[in-house]
Amino acid sequence: MVYLTKWRTWVREKIWEANLRALPFWQRIAVSAARVCSVVARDFADGRLSLLAMSLVYTTLLSIVPVLAVSFSVLKAFGVHNEIEITLLNLLAPLGEQGVEITNTVVSFVSNISIGVLGSIGLLFLVYTVISLLQKIEEAFNEIWQVRSLRPLARRFSDYLSVILIGPVLVFSAVGIMASLMNSAIFEAIARIEPFGTLIAAGIQLTPYLLVISAFTFIYCFVPNARVRFVSALVGGISAGILWNVTGWAFASFVVGSAQYAAIYSALASLVLFMVWLYAGWTILLIGLKIAFYHQHPEYVTLQPRSLLLSIAERERLALHVAMLIAQRFSAGLSPWTANDLARHLSVPLDSVSRIITAFQGNKIIVAAAGDEPAYLPAQPLDQISLAHVIDIVRGADEQGHHGARHTLTNPHIKNLVADMRQARANALRGLTLKDLIAEDDEIRLVKDSSQPGPSQPAA
Helix, strand or coil, rough: HHHHHHHEEEEEEEEHHHCCCHHHHHHHHHHHHHHHHHHHHHHHHHHHHHHHHHHHHHHHHHHHHHHHHHHHHHHHHHCCCCCCHHHHHHHHHHHHHHHHHHHHHHHHHHHHCHHHHHHHHHHHHHHHHHHHHHHHHHHHHHHHCCCCCCCHHHHHHHHHHHHHHHHHHHHHHHHHHHHHHCCCCHHHHHHHHCCCCHHHHHHHHHHHHHHHHHHHHHHHCCCCCCCCCHHHHHHHHHHHHHHHHHHHHHHHHHHHHHCCCHHHHHHHHHHHHHHHHHHHHHHHHHHHHHHHHHHCCCHHHCCCCCCCCCHHHHHHHHHHHHHHHHHHHHHCCCCCCEEHHHHHCCCCCCCHHHHHHHHHHCCCCCEECCCCEEEEECCCEEEHHHHHHHCCCCCCCCCCCCCHHHHCCCHHHHHHHHHHHHHHHHHCCCCCCHHHHHHHHHHHHHHHHCCCCCCCCCCC
């Protein structure tokens, strides 16, 4: 127990209380990585990541054949449909012989599906199944990224179909072109020259790992309905790629060294192993996304988890800040704020800002400007948006109106007291608008700036 206490004290002092700016570059990276690993482990222990991974396993089992059938039909037109079997074999390689068995079964199902004889209803159901899988993945990613809204329906449909229809063609075409180049006479001549030969051999060995990292990085950039910086996605992709290969090696060792599972599960052994590997794969994908999120939002990397629940007073202050910042940008003619930028600027959880924005949009206070990531503008003239209305909106946000409460929370004295408080608040804010708020804030900042000593006026 004494050693455990000393260890916790050492971790707190060396990891969480260390001043990153005062540390050398490599120590700063090591301490930052230790902090991120700590919070990711804490999130995994909470169980939410595990639940998301299990839900994606269930959705994958229902959708894997329709998804591969659509991709198979497209790839067949380009003559590269046989690559699906090779890709599945590589993905299921840690399962050993069971992986080969599952691949053959899935490919036989896919090969027997004829798009032409499905009919319009069957084809629509096939497409719906494919889109529902991608939507489920986006919902899981958005929850980790603390985004409350999905893509618009039209964009969702176009983006999803482009991934399913065009993505496999581009990937397998790139692989085919790379293979052709490697077999060309020019490439072979270059490979005979040192040190190019050694570098090319090393590159060939690293190619599978680089492809996995590239796939994870692309997924982290594309799937969440948020602006993900490439560097953050790359950090998450590298982390997930390393975990994928390590987990694959460990899983393969387990399958080879254990024969009891076949005796226990009999004919279901292959299915059980397949589900466990799917769960491991989705968990790795979500962990990499968590790492990308924490890399882009280091303000969430704290010793204690940041609470997403704000008090009423905190929500009111946050609502006024959000409304004021959006109005100031609009009034100054600058580019509008996004939810991520607002959360980062105010150092508050993104989910809390998203709730305020959703409430404002529902009450026509702000509108979203078109773009890759929604940015927000006032929906009305600033002198017509009263501060009392802003406060009323945030107080009533997420109100469900519980049926039982309607009949029990009816004490007349409390009712009158609440009405008096609402009236007092309305009197205090009477006549004040969002335009008045930003004008007063500009005046306060002007006074503060003028009180600061200038370059030619040193402080006394």
